[in-house]
Amino acid sequence: MCNDHHHKKLTSNNRDLQNIEKQLDRRHFLKKTSLGLGAIALSSLLGSEKLLANIGQESAQKEILKNYNKNRLGLPHHLPKAKRIIYLFQSGGPSQLDLFDYKPKLTDMFGKELPESIIGGQRLTGMSGSQSTLPVAPSSFTFKQYGESRAWVSDAMPYLSEVVDDLCFVKGMQTDQINHTPAITFMQTGNQLPGRPSIGSWLSYGLGSDNENLPTFITLVSKNGKGQPLKASLWGNGFLPTEHQGVQFRSGKDPVLYLSDPENYDGQDRRHMLDYLSHLNDLQKDAYGDPEIQARMRQYEMAFKMQTSVPEVTDLSDEPEHIFEMYGKDSKDPGTYAANCLMARKLLEKGVKFVQLYHQGWDQHNYCPGGVKNQSQKTDQGTAALIKDLKQRGMLDDTLVIWGGEFGRTVYSQGQLTKANYGRDHHPKAFTMWMAGAGVKPGFSYGETDDFSYNVVKDPVHVHDFHATLLHLTGIDHERLTFKHQGRRYRLTDVHGNVVKDLLT
Amino acid sequence: MNQAPDFVLFLGRFHPLVVHLPIGFLFFAFLLELFSKWKKNNALLAGIPLALLMGTITAAISCILGYMLSLSGDYEESAVDSHFWFGIATTIVASIAWLIRIDKIKLPKAKSFRANIATLTLLVILLSVTGHYGGNLTHGSDYLIKYLPFGKSEKKELVPVSKVEDAVVYDYLVEPILENKCTSCHNSSKKKGGLSLTDSISIVKGGKNGDALIPGNSVKSEMIKRVLLDPHNEDFMPPEGKTPLTEEEIAILIYWIDNANADYSSKISSVETPENISHLASNFLGLPIEGQKGTVQLPEVGAIKEEVINFILSEGFTIRELVFESNLFEVVLPSKTLKNNTPEEINKKLAALAKIKDNILWFYAEDNGITDTHLNTISEFKNLQKLNLNNNDITDQGITSLEKLTSLNSLNIYGTKVSKNSLNSFLKMQNLEKVYAWKTAIKTEDLAMYMGKENVPHVSLGN
Numbered sequence: 011m012c013n014d015h016h017h018k019k020l021t022s023n024n025r026d027l028q029n030i031e032k033q034l035d036r037r038h039f040l041k042k043t044s045l046g047l048g049a050i051a052l053s054s055l056l057g058s059e060k061l062l063a064n065i066g067q068e069s070a071q072k073e074i075l076k077n078y079n080k081n082r083l084g085l086p087h088h089l090p091k092a093k094r095i096i097y098l099f100q101s102g103g104p105s106q107l108d109l110f111d112y113k114p115k116l117t118d119m120f121g122k123e124l125p126e127s128i129i130g131g132q133r134l135t136g137m138s139g140s141q142s143t144l145p146v147a148p149s150s151f152t153f154k155q156y157g158e159s160r161a162w163v164s165d166a167m168p169y170l171s172e173v174v175d176d177l178c179f180v181k182g183m184q185t186d187q188i189n190h191t192p193a194i195t196f197m198q199t200g201n202q203l204p205g206r207p208s209i210g211s212w213l214s215y216g217l218g219s220d221n222e223n224l225p226t227f228i229t230l231v232s233k234n235g236k237g238q239p240l241k242a243s244l245w246g247n248g249f250l251p252t253e254h255q256g257v258q259f260r261s262g263k264d265p266v267l268y269l270s271d272p273e274n275y276d277g278q279d280r281r282h283m284l285d286y287l288s289h290l291n292d293l294q295k296d297a298y299g300d301p302e303i304q305a306r307m308r309q310y311e312m313a314f315k316m317q318t319s320v321p322e323v324t325d326l327s328d329e330p331e332h333i334f335e336m337y338g339k340d341s342k343d344p345g346t347y348a349a350n351c352l353m354a355r356k357l358l359e360k361g362v363k364f365v366q367l368y369h370q371g372w373d374q375h376n377y378c379p380g381g382v383k384n385q386s387q388k389t390d391q392g393t394a395a396l397i398k399d400l401k402q403r404g405m406l407d408d409t410l411v412i413w414g415g416e417f418g419r420t421v422y423s424q425g426q427l428t429k430a431n432y433g434r435d436h437h438p439k440a441f442t443m444w445m446a447g448a449g450v451k452p453g454f455s456y457g458e459t460d461d462f463s464y465n466v467v468k469d470p471v472h473v474h475d476f477h478a479t480l481l482h483l484t485g486i487d488h489e490r491l492t493f494k495h496q497g498r499r500y501r502l503t504d505v506h507g508n509v510v511k512d513l514l515t
Numbered sequence: 516m517n518q519a520p521d522f523v524l525f526l527g528r529f530h531p532l533v534v535h536l537p538i539g540f541l542f543f544a545f546l547l548e549l550f551s552k553w554k555k556n557n558a559l560l561a562g563i564p565l566a567l568l569m570g571t572i573t574a575a576i577s578c579i580l581g582y583m584l585s586l587s588g589d590y591e592e593s594a595v596d597s598h599f600w601f602g603i604a605t606t607i608v609a610s611i612a613w614l615i616r617i618d619k620i621k622l623p624k625a626k627s628f629r630a631n632i633a634t635l636t637l638l639v640i641l642l643s644v645t646g647h648y649g650g651n652l653t654h655g656s657d658y659l660i661k662y663l664p665f666g667k668s669e670k671k672e673l674v675p676v677s678k679v680e681d682a683v684v685y686d687y688l689v690e691p692i693l694e695n696k697c698t699s700c701h702n703s704s705k706k707k708g709g710l711s712l713t714d715s716i717s718i719v720k721g722g723k724n725g726d727a728l729i730p731g732n733s734v735k736s737e738m739i740k741r742v743l744l745d746p747h748n749e750d751f752m753p754p755e756g757k758t759p760l761t762e763e764e765i766a767i768l769i770y771w772i773d774n775a776n777a778d779y780s781s782k783i784s785s786v787e788t789p790e791n792i793s794h795l796a797s798n799f800l801g802l803p804i805e806g807q808k809g810t811v812q813l814p815e816v817g818a819i820k821e822e823v824i825n826f827i828l829s830e831g832f833t834i835r836e837l838v839f840e841s842n843l844f845e846v847v848l849p850s851k852t853l854k855n856n857t858p859e860e861i862n863k864k865l866a867a868l869a870k871i872k873d874n875i876l877w878f879y880a881e882d883n884g885i886t887d888t889h890l891n892t893i894s895e896f897k898n899l900q901k902l903n904l905n906n907n908d909i910t911d912q913g914i915t916s917l918e919k920l921t922s923l924n925s926l927n928i929y930g931t932k933v934s935k936n937s938l939n940s941f942l943k944m945q946n947l948e949k950v951y952a953w954k955t956a957i958k959t960e961d962l963a964m965y966m967g968k969e970n971v972p973h974v975s976l977g978n
Contacts, residue, residue: 081835081836081839084839084840085839086836086837086838086839087838087839088838089813089837089838089843089876090837093845218835220833220835220847221833221849359850361833361847361849398977401975401977402929402951402953402975402977403905403927403929403951403953404903404905404925404927404929404949404951404953404975407901407925407927407949407951408901485837485838511791
């Protein structure tokens, strides 16, 4: 079909476009005569690039996007449990010691030096590594057991404690990174350096879309977030085709930037403009074979569809009052964590495959008790409401919910330890995450840390294992979803990772 | 038997390589002889004595190497014997054929008897027989005819069982693994390491290095130790080049040795069986576990034509294959697609799915004006495991027609008019595990009455 374009003459009854057509002819003439040979050589060079990508064929891409019956990557490998995923990313590193990992023995050790045998020669950060003393700081929160599963939760999260029987706690999480940017990047892409595709991009690439009118991968960031900055590479497509990157929805008038028509433009001839543009792009693609041209064309199409689909899905006005009450009063304030949770549910209902929430502010170096309390208040009700809401709609059956940060926090106090206050530094060797919903055991706790929540003593789960498990739940064998780039095949888990079967139903 | 020196065994292992030389040479001599009968060509004739001589020499070398190999004791003696004598016979006949060819032996020339061609024919027969015995030694006697398209004798039939618990651990789980991964070398005719794993008697007997396994103690059992070694270790089993055992297979062997005490007649129900093993077994055998739902094996269904799929797509459904090339689909009718249609129009839409009705595993049709009559059509989707019908005009009457969906595992009917009467229908659906019934007429107190009955699914009424 593509070969036809050379013969079809570009014609438009729009004067501006006719001018372009004239230029195009002149340009074509020059190119075909003087640069002709060079162009042929170049296009064959670029064409070979296509062979490198393991889905070179355009039709394959198209089919995946259109989500037709045959997935050309041979996916899913097995029957999926999760149809969609929502990842509630708690950026900064929430303190497992003050939320879920209850360590009663610490009470008697208040202020005592953390034994060297526990630290085990670990290199600490520059922020607390030079401290003359590393005093043990027991949590100032009160822990209780909840639900039939008798899960320990601190009083910082009263709402979440109501839904513990739906949660699957992973208490032995481990990462390789001790600083925010590499740790978040590692958690989201499987590598500490930016440039690899994020989890959502891999899923979009592998499984395609369930709703042609919305992106497969959407990111929502809580507004007014402070602390370490988040950047678009966290939801970037890396070396995968560009249309698989996460699309960020913002709060306020324009959820997606540059989507609404500019002032004084009625949008009447947009369809015509886009068709014409894609015609032009087709010509360019035939000449150069650059797959990015195709990605760009798809993104224009998606943007066009989103002009109608986004205002519809981001409109929360038809939600009944009792739903807002459940998510808390913040949920009426667009851009807050609670409002994003509610929005996320709507997106999931519409068939968005992967929704990634980010909430910043969990980096409690100095005022841990106050900070944890503060962030919990902002997120607790929304998180719990999302679980309940998904559950009552039956969506928890095929939706995987993930909660967690990039690492945990230290048992020793960073800075001065007093009865009322302590700080906690970054801690990569042990932290808590939880999952809920599709395919994971409800009311379950996996893994154990030592009495200081410093080392994992039973059932550690590394970030790579977590990724492998996540892909497994969506029907993907993490070793078989690959993309060839710069001469070798890459995976989300690269050369690591084991599915944690004990977490699965 | 005293072990032969390593160097002898080392040379012996070249036997399977070297034997191909005499086979080639001698067959070639035979071909040349035949060819020259048909067309005289002196240049070709000159090659025959050389081929025969080389055949004789390499055959003699093969015999020596073969004898060296047999000293390892890895092969059953009677089987080696026939191969041994036929090998020697082949060598002798080859040398005679050579001598005849170069006229050192002169046989009286009868009219219908040509010494050359006769000895060579005999030689080819001997070669074939020897080769066949040799092949049996290396690959096992059933290797050649394993995939024979006709006259195949069925191996012993296992009594079919309907649930995992009834399966005999050894017969159903262990033996297939051994047969798949071990017995090509460890069988009655080719006992590598003196060990055969084809039946209970020989397993108990063990091999050259002692017992193959110690009942109740997998850690000390040679068989388990060997499969768990580092794959580069020379004692690792199966040896390099053969497919190693999977984690699951090893888990089953360990379970048999430890939990079933390596017994040959225990059933799974009589052995303490951890959850993961029953899951493995259930996958292995394709059988459900008693009292556990949702583990239904994926049904085998036929392929669907591209046109059919395209037609369904054009009707507004979205469709996704749930496992690649399984032809099992998730079909979604996006919400509100048919909301304002008449029941007849909706029926027409659903009829578009008739051609793939057995292929639908998950079906979503929320908020689409679906009524009880449409559930009749949907109840024809016999392999359904997940059904989402929330926010449609469905009542208890419609639910009764779903009773025949024996694979259904999850049913979402929130926001419908279903009441407690449907609970009886749920009880009849064998594999139903989860029902989502928020915003229906079912109340918490209704559920209390059903507790304790048989086959009660979990009914979620929201918060």
